[in-house]
Amino acid sequence: MDALATLAAVGSSVVFCLLFAAVVRRVLGVPVSLVRAALAALAASFAANPLLAGLIGTPADDGRPDLALGLYLALVMVFAVVLAMLLLVVAEILVPDGSLPGPLELWRNGRARLARSRRYAQILRILAGRGLTRFLRGREPRASSSAERRELARSLRLALEEGGVAFVKLGQQLSTRRDLLPPEVVDELSRLQDAAAPIPFAEVRDVLTREWGRPPEAELVALAERPMGSASIAQVHAATLRDGTEVVLKVQRPGIAETVERDLDIVARLASTLAERTSWGERIGIRALADGFADALREELDFGVELRSTALVASELAATPGVRVPRTYPQLSTARLLVMERMPGRPLGAAADLLAALGPQRRREIADTLLGVVMGQVLRTGVFHVDLHPGNVLVDDDGTVALLDLGSVGRLGDATRENLVRLFGAIGTGSSQAATDALLDLVDRPEEVDERALEQAVGTVLLRFSSGGPGAAAAAFAALFRLVADHGLGVPPAVAAVFRAVATLEGTLLLVDPEHDMVARVQALGHEQLAAATEPAALRDGLEREVVALLPVLRRLPRRVDRLADAAEHGRLSVGVRLLGDRRDRDLVVRLWHQGLQTVLAATAGLMAVALFAIGPGPGASRGVGVFWVLGTTLLCAACVLALRVLMAVLRRQG
Numbered sequence: 186m187d188a189l190a191t192l193a194a195v196g197s198s199v200v201f202c203l204l205f206a207a208v209v210r211r212v213l214g215v216p217v218s219l220v221r222a223a224l225a226a227l228a229a230s231f232a233a234n235p236l237l238a239g240l241i242g243t244p245a246d247d248g249r250p251d252l253a254l255g256l257y258l259a260l261v262m263v264f265a266v267v268l269a270m271l272l273l274v275v276a277e278i279l280v281p282d283g284s285l286p287g288p289l290e291l292w293r294n295g296r297a298r299l300a301r302s303r304r305y306a307q308i309l310r311i312l313a314g315r316g317l318t319r320f321l322r323g324r325e326p327r328a329s330s331s332a333e334r335r336e337l338a339r340s341l342r343l344a345l346e347e348g349g350v351a352f353v354k355l356g357q358q359l360s361t362r363r364d365l366l367p368p369e370v371v372d373e374l375s376r377l378q379d380a381a382a383p384i385p386f387a388e389v390r391d392v393l394t395r396e397w398g399r400p401p402e403a404e405l406v407a408l409a410e411r412p413m414g415s416a417s418i419a420q421v422h423a424a425t426l427r428d429g430t431e432v433v434l435k436v437q438r439p440g441i442a443e444t445v446e447r448d449l450d451i452v453a454r455l456a457s458t459l460a461e462r463t464s465w466g467e468r469i470g471i472r473a474l475a476d477g478f479a480d481a482l483r484e485e486l487d488f489g490v491e492l493r494s495t496a497l498v499a500s501e502l503a504a505t506p507g508v509r510v511p512r513t514y515p516q517l518s519t520a521r522l523l524v525m526e527r528m529p530g531r532p533l534g535a536a537a538d539l540l541a542a543l544g545p546q547r548r549r550e551i552a553d554t555l556l557g558v559v560m561g562q563v564l565r566t567g568v569f570h571v572d573l574h575p576g577n578v579l580v581d582d583d584g585t586v587a588l589l590d591l592g593s594v595g596r597l598g599d600a601t602r603e604n605l606v607r608l609f610g611a612i613g614t615g616s617s618q619a620a621t622d623a624l625l626d627l628v629d630r631p632e633e634v635d636e637r638a639l640e641q642a643v644g645t646v647l648l649r650f651s652s653g654g655p656g657a658a659a660a661a662f663a664a665l666f667r668l669v670a671d672h673g674l675g676v677p678p679a680v681a682a683v684f685r686a687v688a689t690l691e692g693t694l695l696l697v698d699p700e701h702d703m704v705a706r707v708q709a710l711g712h713e714q715l716a717a718a719t720e721p722a723a724l725r726d727g728l729e730r731e732v733v734a735l736l737p738v739l740r741r742l743p744r745r746v747d748r749l750a751d752a753a754e755h756g757r758l759s760v761g762v763r764l765l766g767d768r769r770d771r772d773l774v775v776r777l778w779h780q781g782l783q784t785v786l787a788a789t790a791g792l793m794a795v796a797l798f799a800i801g802p803g804p805g806a807s808r809g810v811g812v813f814w815v816l817g818t819t820l821l822c823a824a825c826v827l828a829l830r831v832l833m834a835v836l837r838r839q840g
Contacts, residue, residue, distance in 0.1 A: 208266065225272040226265075233265035260815065263822045270829045304451060311347045315340040338373035345377060350417035350441065351448035351482065353377055358478050368663070383415040384438055389422060392436050396522045404517060408434075417441075418485065423527060430526070432514065435488065437521040442486055449479045477678045481593075488523040491592035494568060495525070498591055501566050507554050509587045528587040530579035533696055539580060540697060547584050552698040553706065555586065559690050560710050563683055564606050567597040571686050575693050595682035601627065605683065613708040617644035624665075629675030642668045661704065662688055780831050787827035794821035 207222075317340060345356040359366060360374035393401040401408055407425040413433065414421045418441055422434045456475035484490050492513050499510035512526040531539060540548055555578070562569035570577070572593045579587040597605070604626045611620035621640040646664045662684050669676055676684075694701045752758040797817035 221273065222269075225269040228272055229265045229269035233261050233268055260818055260822075263819065267822045267825045267829075270826060270833075273829075273833070304447060308348060308451065311344050315344040317341065317344055334367055334369040335373065338367075338370040341370065342373045342377060345374075349444070349448060350381075351445050351452060353417060354482055354485075355452060355478055358481070359474075381415055381417045381420075381438075383412050383420055386410045388439055389420075389436050392439060392522065393434070396519045397517070418445075419488075432524050433511075433527050435523040435525070437486070437488065442521075445482060445486060449482065453479065481678075485592050487520050488518065488592070489520050491523060491590075492518050494594045495591040497568055498562070498570070498588070498594075501562075501568075502558065502588075505554075505558065507551070507585055508558055509585060510591070511587065511589065528579050528589070530581040530585070530587055533575035533578045533580055533693060536580050539582065543584050545698070545700075548698045549701065551580070551584055551586060552694040552701045555697070556690065556694060556703065556706050557710075558588075559686060560609075560707075563595075563597065563686070564602055564609065564710075567599075567602055569595050569597070569683070569686055571595045571682050571689075573686065573690050573693055575696050578693060580697075595679055595686065597679055597683070601677075601679060605680075609707060609710060612647065613710070615647050617641075617647055620647060624669075625674075627677075627680050628669055629677060631673050631675075634672065634674070639668075639672050642672070776834075780834060783827045783831050787824045787831070790820045790824035790827065794818070794824060 342356065345352040356374045356377045360371050360377065366374075390401060397404060404427060405424050406427050406429075409423040412420040412422050417438075419435050419437045422436065424432050424434050426432055453472075453475050456471045460472050492515060495510060495513050496515075499512065502508050502510055509528065511528050514524040514526075517524040530536075533540075543551075555573070559569060559573060570588060570591060570593075572590070573588065577588065577590045579589065581587070604623050607623035608620060608627065611617075611623055617640050621636065621643045624643065625634070625636070625639075643665075646661060646668055666676070666684065691703050694703055749758065794817040797813045797820065800813055802814050
């Protein structure tokens with residue numbers, strides 16, 4: 186019986202606590218977690234009676250025990266509600282609701298948090314070993330001389346290489362942001378090597394068996410054990426299909442996706458730390474850089490994206506002579522395995538003798554073809570190869586080139602492509618005003634821009650383009666990047682990818698033809714784009730698109746004009762302007778009005794309570810308890826409730 190009584194008492198206490206928590210949540214007016222509200226209600230239930238007794242005392246027996254005890258219990262309940270609300274507001278200030286994971290989430294993520302902590306310690310050891318931890322404390326990454334900046338850049342590169350695949354990829358992406366980083370850092374990060382030791386052949390077989398659901402022999406008659414190349418994300422093996430077709434298999438490293446996800450989480454946390462604790466981290470938008478990098482790397486891990494990009498580029502270049510893209514095999518490819526046609530030829534970096542045998546004229550044609558392909562992708566189709574370095578271009582004995590590794594591609598919308606056409610056209614004509622207008626439409630412009638100074642700076646950069654010569658394009662685009670940074674303009678990731686593609690492409694073109702003048706070809710392409718945009722067919726197509734967009738408006742226009750004329754003729758024409766037409770504006774005004782009203786009521790109730798306490802106890806409700814004190818306590822509780830509601834709402838919006 187004692188056990189049953191104890192169980193019944195515990196159950197009734199739990200039910201009372203939950204009901205009390207529901208009342209507190211309702212009075213507070215802001216959603217909070219039930220666990221937090223229940224804990225506050227439990228603490229307030231135990232503390233309300235002693236605290237209130239200390240403030241106003243306890244009722245004495247004066248022949249009216251029921252009345253005195255009833256008033257006192259009512260005050261205790263109201264005071265408990267106020268106390269619970271106060272505890273919730275204090276908890277919201279110290280630890281905002283939702284900032285801590287629940288017990289189930291803690292249990293599920295315990296092992297992941299432990300692994301991340303070990304990874305944190307490893308990264309901190311790497312940073313400490315390279316002398317980079319001082320920048321985590323907010324110190325500006327500056328050096329007094331170019332030699333010191335080079336040493337700092339070298340330490341950063343070595344630290345990224347030690348960090349693993351995600352950090353190597355991050356460094357490679359940062360090497361394209363000349364608008365954010367000094368030239369010494371960019372040059373050093375450009376040397377990052379995305380290479381790794383080969384995985385054992387047995388693991389390659391296991392991946393093929395798992396992805397195909399059958400042994401590799403079911404699809405292949407030959408599979409080379411020695412990889413053709415090994416990178417941090419995947420390695421490539423030569424193979425032969427059962428029909429005799431020679432292919433290459435791009436096999437993703439086992440477990441690399443989990444490793445990358447763990448490191449991306451750390452990159453995001455480090456970016457948030459640098460943004461909060463350093464001035465330079467917030468200034469360069471390091472959070473946005475980390476988010477864009479994470480999206481790009483996750484896309485690179487999905488070989489289905491590369492499969493679709495390769496097929497799309499192959500279809501667009503099918504009619505282009507001298508350029509090939511490997512055929513893909515979707516029926517044999519998965520998210521972690523890509524099967525492609527094996528292309529003949531050698532990488533440009535290892536084909537110096539072959540290029541020399543082709544002769545200067547043929548080499549110039551190959552360079553012009555590669556430039557035309559990339560610029561055509563950028564300005565017309567919108568899907569372009571971002572990283573066309575010499576290792577991603579094969580050249581055959583007859584000079585035919587093949588484009589490889591389309592996992593890293595950029596994508597441009599119609600508006601961005603049109604603005605790029607205007608920019609390259611302005612570069613071709615040397616018009617600084619047109620180039621400035623196109624540049625402002627390409628970048629993220631702040632509220633205030635000194636357009637006159639910007640136009641003068643753009644004119645200076647165009648002079649670099651006009652000078653021409655081998656290797657001038659990279660310097661000119663680097664100057665354009667620095668110009669953008671100096672004027673506080675933000676470069677969208679897609680536009681930065683275009684400049685990265687152009688800078689990488691110039692090095693490849695100079696390897697094909699050391700005398701290739703990319704600047705002159707870009708200027709010629711700009712003239713061609715402007716000429717193509719003013720051709721009758723292009724003007725007709727543009728006009729047709731505009732007419733299609735305006736057709737619904739034009740169809741309704743006569744009827745609306747007739748209505749306006751009729752209203753004007755009969756004196757019914759009026760113009761109405763609706764204030765606060767947007768629902769969000771109305772909600773804001775209503776919310777501010779409610780909070781202002783609650784604030785006024787809280788202040789009024791508080792002042793009345795102070796006045797009642799100052800007047801005195803008043804007529805006795807019971808011995809030792811006056812009516813004025815009871816009313817003052819009630820008003821004080823009401824003032825606290827209203828004030829806490831407003832404070833909680835303000836804290837929630839700020840959080």
